[in-house]
Amino acid sequence: MSASNEPSKANANYNSTVGSxxxxxxxxxxxxxxxxxxxxQRAAGDAEYKLAQAEGYGQGTADRIGGKIDRVVGAATGDKAKEAQGLAQEEKGKAQQAANS
Known part of the structure; x- marks a missing residue:
């Protein structure tokens, strides 16, 4: 894994390639x-990639749910700014999930 102990797709790809x-x-x-x-080294890189991918998908799920909540609350209260912000966050979450599927 990377120096910060967070899984990194870039670091994973490097280790997979160098290992190969x-x-x-x-x-x-x-x-x-x-x-x-x-x-x-290749196996470690492959495992780190899968972990980074799962982490990214999970973050996307959290953003999608949080955005949906904000969007619904904004719509229910008539707060158009909160509704728009929630929609943007929900779309960001969908994109994160798609990138990490």
Whole structure:
């Protein structure tokens, strides 16, 4: 994972790619320790990517629900600004979920 211990798609992709390269070089040269290290790094990168994806989807769900609540409250109270803000947050949540599906 990244230095902040938060899963990162960019860091995950880096580790997956570098791990694949190490594994390939290890396989071609017959250096089993390099191949094993590369496979482990690639697996760690793949796992971190899935974790970052799940975290992003969860954040999108929270934004979508919070936005829907604000939109409904705004509509019920006649507060057009709150309703519009809620709609924007709800749409942001939908986009986050779509990007992390």
């Amino acid at each position: 390269i190490k594994a390939t070089v290890g396989d071609v040269t017959g250096i089993t320790s390099l191949s094993q290290s590369g496979n482990e």
